[in-house]
Amino acid sequence: MYPNQYPNQPYNTQPQTLPKKSSATKIIFILMITTGFCLFISVGVWIFCASKSSSDNGKTPNEMAALLDTKDSAPLNQEVKSNLGVSVKYNSRELMAFGFADGSTFSGDDLDEKRDYGVIRIRPVETNQAARDEITLVSPELRITSTSDKKYWEKLLGKEGYKNLSKIDALIKSNNEQRSSDNRSIEISSSKDINFKDFKYKKVSYTNKDERYGVTSLRREDCYFTIQNDRPYIACIDNIRAMNFSVASQLEQVLMNISYSKPSEDSIVDKADDSDNNTMTDSKKESIAKSDVDTVKSDNKNKKDNKTISNNISSYLSSTSSFRNFASVVPSVVRTGMLYCADIKLTLPDGKIGTQLTGACVEKAGSGFFISSDGMIATAASNINVTPREAIRAYITNPSNVEQASERLGRILQYMLESKLLMQTDVDAINSGLSERNQDIIEKIYMLADMIDNDKISLEREKYSYAVQTSDKPIAINRKNNGSLEFNYSDNVLEAEMISKKYDAEKSQTDIFKGDNLKNDVSILKLKKTGSYPAVLLAGSSTVPKDSLVGIIGMPMYSSGSILTGQLRSTAMFKQGEAKQTFAGGDAQRLLVLNSPLHSGMAGSLAINSEGRAIGVASYNTAQCPNGDCISGSVIRDISEVKLIVKDNNKVINNSSVVSDLWNNALNELIRGNYKKATDQFISVSRQYPQNYLAKSFADFSKSQIGKDTDTSVMNIGVSISRLVTNCHFIFIIFTH
Numbered sequence: 080m081y082p083n084q085y086p087n088q089p090y091n092t093q094p095q096t097l098p099k100k101s102s103a104t105k106i107i108f109i110l111m112i113t114t115g116f117c118l119f120i121s122v123g124v125w126i127f128c129a130s131k132s133s134s135d136n137g138k139t140p141n142e143m144a145a146l147l148d149t150k151d152s153a154p155l156n157q158e159v160k161s162n163l164g165v166s167v168k169y170n171s172r173e174l175m176a177f178g179f180a181d182g183s184t185f186s187g188d189d190l191d192e193k194r195d196y197g198v199i200r201i202r203p204v205e206t207n208q209a210a211r212d213e214i215t216l217v218s219p220e221l222r223i224t225s226t227s228d229k230k231y232w233e234k235l236l237g238k239e240g241y242k243n244l245s246k247i248d249a250l251i252k253s254n255n256e257q258r259s260s261d262n263r264s265i266e267i268s269s270s271k272d273i274n275f276k277d278f279k280y281k282k283v284s285y286t287n288k289d290e291r292y293g294v295t296s297l298r299r300e301d302c303y304f305t306i307q308n309d310r311p312y313i314a315c316i317d318n319i320r321a322m323n324f325s326v327a328s329q330l331e332q333v334l335m336n337i338s339y340s341k342p343s344e345d346s347i348v349d350k351a352d353d354s355d356n357n358t359m360t361d362s363k364k365e366s367i368a369k370s371d372v373d374t375v376k377s378d379n380k381n382k383k384d385n386k387t388i389s390n391n392i393s394s395y396l397s398s399t400s401s402f403r404n405f406a407s408v409v410p411s412v413v414r415t416g417m418l419y420c421a422d423i424k425l426t427l428p429d430g431k432i433g434t435q436l437t438g439a440c441v442e443k444a445g446s447g448f449f450i451s452s453d454g455m456i457a458t459a460a461s462n463i464n465v466t467p468r469e470a471i472r473a474y475i476t477n478p479s480n481v482e483q484a485s486e487r488l489g490r491i492l493q494y495m496l497e498s499k500l501l502m503q504t505d506v507d508a509i510n511s512g513l514s515e516r517n518q519d520i521i522e523k524i525y526m527l528a529d530m531i532d533n534d535k536i537s538l539e540r541e542k543y544s545y546a547v548q549t550s551d552k553p554i555a556i557n558r559k560n561n562g563s564l565e566f567n568y569s570d571n572v573l574e575a576e577m578i579s580k581k582y583d584a585e586k587s588q589t590d591i592f593k594g595d596n597l598k599n600d601v602s603i604l605k606l607k608k609t610g611s612y613p614a615v616l617l618a619g620s621s622t623v624p625k626d627s628l629v630g631i632i633g634m635p636m637y638s639s640g641s642i643l644t645g646q647l648r649s650t651a652m653f654k655q656g657e658a659k660q661t662f663a664g665g666d667a668q669r670l671l672v673l674n675s676p677l678h679s680g681m682a683g684s685l686a687i688n689s690e691g692r693a694i695g696v697a698s699y700n701t702a703q704c705p706n707g708d709c710i711s712g713s714v715i716r717d718i719s720e721v722k723l724i725v726k727d728n729n730k731v732i733n734n735s736s737v738v739s740d741l742w743n744n745a746l747n748e749l750i751r752g753n754y755k756k757a758t759d760q761f762i763s764v765s766r767q768y769p770q771n772y773l774a775k776s777f778a779d780f781s782k783s784q785i786g787k788d789t790d791t792s793v794m795n796i797g798v799s800i801s802r803l804v805t806n807c808h809f810i811f812i813i814f815t816h
């Protein structure tokens with residue numbers, strides 16, 4: 080037996096062999112080192128490409144800014160220069176100008192030549208429909224006058240009662256005396272100091288209250304007096320009335336941009352008579368032949384056909400941030416249309432049924448904007464509300480032909496006679512004045528409805544229709560054989576219904592013209608067609624600091640009128656103004672005054688802050704402000720009114736919209752210079768929401784920029800690839816760890 084129970088084993092002198100590492104571990108170790116190195120490289124590439132992924136320098140290129148003002152709607156800027164030291168700039172797409180020099184009238188392209196224009200007149204372009212209508216109020220007109228008389232001040236200050244006056248006070252006194260000589264009952268306001276840019280003016284308003292023929296009508300003329308380079312200048316906006324005052328803001332904007340320079344020495348001469356001096360203050364305007372008007376229209380058409388991109392960028396589009404804010408909300412802005420038809424019964428004072436008015440139709444156009452992706456739209460209630468008196472007024476002033484106009488007016492005048500509201504001599508005078516297209520008489524015809532008490536008006540078979548223009552294809556109205564009206568709905572003009580409205584129906588147009596404020600003027604429409612619409616984001620707080628900038632986007636018309644008679648702009652207009660004052664409305668709502676005018680048709684426009692959020696709804700403009708002092712201004716109703724009316728009707732605002740998100744992403748890529756991605760996204764927007772009329776032009780532009788110096792598409796692709804590679808490397812390291 081062996082002591083240890085095992086036989087003796089031979090002693091092994093060989094060293095013990097250690098187990099070998101697996102080849103897989105080596106490979107993983109090498110890959111980790113390689114991955115770490117590649118990660119370092121990919122992060123470096125990512126950082127480098129990211130630093131080059133945007134070419135945005137904060138300034139909007141001319142070609143990009145021009146995308147918002149399309150060729151068919153961009154301003155046609157023209158300037159009339161007078162050797163007498165005044166220059167007037169205006170947009171000839173919406174306004175027409177006439178210059179008077181050496182006894183001749185100049186218009187159209189003839190105004191490109193600098194002359195001794197002693198009178199320059201600017202007025203809105205009239206539509207063919209408005210020109211044909213018998214009962215049409217002419218729009219307000221701006222008239223700028225000066226004199227070539229070298230001894231003007233010597234003659235003026237030498238008049239009796241002028242010796243101790245300053246030159247500016249003497250100029251105002253001379254104009255006041257001339258206006259009083261024409262109409263002794265005219266009301267003349269005290270002068271107010273007004274500053275436009277670097278030029279100081281004194282403003283005086285002349286109000287004519289005409290109570291002839293049993294009907295009261297008001298006409299106002301606002302005159303601005305200034306002395307520049309020791310020469311006198313007067314700029315007056317005349318024929319401002321209750322039914323056309325919204326157009327005056329266009330002319331105020333022209334007035335704000337008038338510039339002055341030293342007159343030509345050859346143009347200031349000794350005058351033997353005072354003809355030039357009398358013309359300067361004379362309220363009787365120079366005659367304009369129809370041929371001169373036709374020349375303006377023809378020359379403007381040629382300018383439109385040959386329109387090129389302007390080198391001047393509006394200040395509110397000069398920075399890419401403001402450009403983004405405006406561009407982002409354009410698809411949300413729409414034009415609203417309203418049709419109202421009814422039969423009207425008028426009751427006589429003794430209770431008997433008087434005149435019956437069949438087929439009274441009212442049509443209105445305004446602006447609005449999507450507040451919810453399900454198709455809810457905020458607009459001004461004045462755009463879609465009709466009062467009984469408005470229905471009567473439209474019955475008279477919106478006939479289908481001249482014969483119907485005469486017949487309808489006759490029915491109303493007969494009722495006025497039977498009700499003893501007018502005498503036969505009044506009726507005869509009104510008919511006579513209408514045949515001469517006398518503007519004071521035509522306004523009295525507009526005012527006839529205001530003389531009828533509401534309790535004497537019964538409405539039957541009332542019908543409201545609403546249309547929303549979502550693209551650049553204008554709203555169209557068809558007139559049926561019986562004279563009634565209907566919308567021509569399409570893929571771009573959609574039918575809508577009214578959800579609710581808050582409106583101060585007690586205020587007449589005359590009340591507003593006098594400066595009264597509407598307590599309420601907000602309404603909500605909703606498209607009947609189900610879909611996803613581009614809604615604007617509403618600001619959480621609408622507090623706007625004084626002098627901060629506010630943007631306005633709406634769908635204007637260039638002349639006073641409606642869908643049938645107004646000159647509708649087919650695309651959105653952009654405005655920007657400074658917040659000047661805040662005041663309380665009739666129900667303690669907050670109303671904001673901007674120093675930027677609104678065109679007719681822009682009631683209901685979207686107002687945005689510096690972040691592109693909706694802060695309010697534009698309401699009536701220049702006339703609706705404290706004391707009527709808001710020269711060339713506009714009034715914004717707080718967005719809280721919109722939120723409240725939505726809440727009161729148990730509706731929910733849904734801002735989530737695929738088409739809005741895609742549009743905004745495309746804008747961001749465009750501004751960054753990532754043209755390849757921007758092009759693809761703009762094309763997607765056009766497919767998903769064809770009503771966005773800007774999408775195609777933006778896609779074409781971004782495509783044309785690919786490969787240019789500002790193109791960052793390659794760098795953005797590099798960012799995407801390096802980001803993907805980096806993420807993969809991180810995942811691998813985490814997994815293997």
